[in-house]
Amino acid sequence: MNKPNGIKGFIEVSLLDWDGFISSVLFLPNCNFRCPFCQNWQLVDEPEKIEDVDWTIIENYLRAKTEWIDGVVITGGEPTIYPQLRLLLEEIKKLGYKIKLDTNGYNPSLLRELREEGLLDYIAMDIKAPFDGRYKLASGVEELEIERLKESIKLLIQGKVDYEFRTTLVPSLITAGEIKEIGKAIRGAKRWVLQEYQPKSARNEAYRQLKPYKKEEVEYFVSLGKEYIEEVYYRGKWR
Ligand code: SF4
Incomplete structure (x- = not known):
């Protein structure tokens, strides 16, 4: 029988990846x-340098932990x-679990389909920058089709599945000005999470040198965000 393959990581128990939930986490490549x-x-x-995790290991674990996860x-x-992806979600659903999907929001039609098929219980979509040239810089994609991101935002705001937008507070990309612009662009959203920036493992060397924002700065960003969105909070360590 056809089973998901090429899964690149599996955390059995996490308290950090779905607020309020004890979750298992699967990492997909590319x-x-x-x-x-x-x-x-x-x-x-x-991704080819990372060993696959056999689906059977994940399946057996999840089958045994329904009371716990x-x-x-x-x-x-x-x-x-x-x-x-659809096969993987269906297999997890068969085991009786709720599913959270993390996404960059660049595939609104698939998000719509999966949601309508009842395969998603929570969607976390990144908002990396205001919706202009700064998004190209933040995403590293020169020919970025911003409309696709806007469509996903609309889809989430108008849909029935619970969701969050989340923005990583990368100091060179996000300042008070960007927080205000993003806030305006996603006005009407239910929840916006500002995430800690962790420089150590960033892809680009220059980004590894950036210092994450301090507590007062983050608190200020949260207060700015609340001018547009009702529920805004910070996820990360206070510095
Ligand atoms: S941070 Fe950017 S490059 Fe990395 S997985 Fe997310 S969308 Fe892809």
């Missing part, structure tokens, strides 16, 4: 973006370009 600050760039640039997080890389 991405259609090349964000200079990407933390999982090995999965994107050289609340849900499964699918992340990457960019899950929506993984050819067996």
Whole structure:
């Protein structure tokens, strides 16, 4: 029988990847973006160097832990370009789990389909910058079709599946001005999470030198975000 393959990572138990949930996390290879600050760039640039995790191991674990694990997080890389995504989601659903999908939002039609098929319970979409040339810099994609991102945003805001938008606070890309612009662009959204920037494992050397924002700065960004979005909070360590 056809089973998902090429899964590149499996965390059995995580308290960090789905707020309020005890989750297992699956990492999928490849991405259609090349964000200079990407933390999982090995999965994107050289997935062939990372050993596959056999689906049977994941399946057996999840089958045995239904009392303990609340849900499964699918992340990457960019899950929506993984050819067996639907199959993987169906297999997890058969085991009785809720599913959270992390995405860069570049495939609105697939998001719509998967959501309508009842395969997603939570969607976390990145908003990397305001929707102009700065998004090209943040995503590393020169020919970026911004409309696709806007379509995903609309889809999430108007849909019934729970979701969050999330923005990593990369100091060279996100300042108070960008927070205001993004806030305006996603006005009406339910939840916006500002995420800690972790320079150590960034793809580009220059981005490894950046210092994450301090507590007062992050608090200020959160207060700015709340002018546009009701629920805004920070995810990360206070510095
Ligand atoms: S979209 Fe995510 S996985 Fe893809 S390059 Fe950007 S940060 Fe990395």
